[in-house]
Amino acid sequence: MTDLYAAAGVDTRAGDTAVELMRRSVAATQGAQVLGGFGGFAGLWDASALTAFRRPVLATSTDGVGTKIAIARALDKHDTIGQDLVGMVVDDIVVVGAAPLFMTDYIACGRVAPGRIATIVAGIADACAATRTALIGGETAEHPDLMASDDYDLAGAAVGAVEADRLLGAQRVQDGDAVLALASPGLNSNGYSLVRRIVRDAGLALDAEVPEFRRTLGEELLEPTRLYTGPLLDVLAGADGDAVHSMGHVTGGGIAANLARVLPRGSVVDLDRSTWSPQPVFRHLAGIAGFGLEEAEGTWNLGIGMLAVVEEAAADRIAAAVAAAGIPTWRAGTVRFGPAEGDDFTTGAKGVDGGAVRLVGSYAD
Incomplete structure (x- = not known):
């Protein structure tokens, strides 16, 4: 089955290699509240921490980087674009007074280049660590025929929490x-x-x-x-x-x-x-x-x-x-x-x- 998929343009082995390369950087963002290890179908975060709130309100945000990615591709420089993603997503959480809890990312590409994907995710992870956000999951999707081999796009979503009486606005x-x-x-x-x-x-x-x-x-x-x-x-x-x-x-x-x-x-x-x-x-x-x-x-x-x-x-x-x-x-x-x-x-x-x-x-x- 793997060989048939590869013949169709999707290299699952390259995807697995990318996951292994990014494992350490992602793990560095995760504390005791992240459950289930690495590579699961869903990211798990222990919500018992919210029991310390009187009235917790969850805040969520999703965004992408936009066409700045075209500059990164043209220069073949991908080590900062992950920070752009986190800035666009997580900084929308803090504006309501919420502290970010966790984030997930999504990378779509024409062809999985393991080193490039790992570099992008390392940038996401570093920025998550700087914003005190756990990176608990993500997805890398290969889209042959829909995207050129060197094309990629990325998006993400984050969740935060704030006491209801401390909501900004x-x-x-x-x-x-x-x-x-x-x-x-x-x-x-x-x-x-x-x-x-x-x-x-x-x-x-x-x-x-x-x-x-x-x-x-x-x-x-x-x-x-x-x-x-x-x-x-x-x-x-x-x-x-x-x-x-x-x-x-x-x-x-x-x-x-x-x-x-x-x-x-x-x-x-x-x-x-x-x-x-x-x-x-x-x-x-x-x-x-x-x-x-x-x-x-x-x-x-x-x-x-x-x-x-x-x-x-x-x-x-x-x-x-x-x-x-x-x-x-x-x-x-x-x-x-x-x-x-x-x-x-x-x-x-x-x-x-x-x-x-x-x-x-x-x-x-």
């Missing part, structure tokens, strides 16, 4: 709250369809050195997504944890939309562009394409990967704590309740009718 936001911006290292994992079109239309070489980056264009574009979960969990568990009211993960849709959806109706925020300077990668790509940074605000994060709405009195302490963990953090705006005067506000996204947010001023040099 628009319901906790108050008049006068400060809006903190947490820096991204660059593009993270959004807007790559636009990035790739710019690169293609301009005939740019991914292996070309770019002075502003001090490395090649391709290396800059593969800068991995920043992981915010660990430092934010520490803040939530600390003395100022109750001062965090709402958070927005800046992914698809850009800055304003991802803040508006975690603010209540009737609230207004002017985010001050002058409080930060977008990284050179944004300016470089926008300059090549011939548009201003403001035109990309609904596509790229432009230097902000996460936004936190916090009590004004605790804002400086929270910003300092996150910055001490290696993530530059600054005040970018203030919440007020009242009319949103003007037509340049974003008032929600993803089906959420939230607060009104706009970006004002000019970016710092």
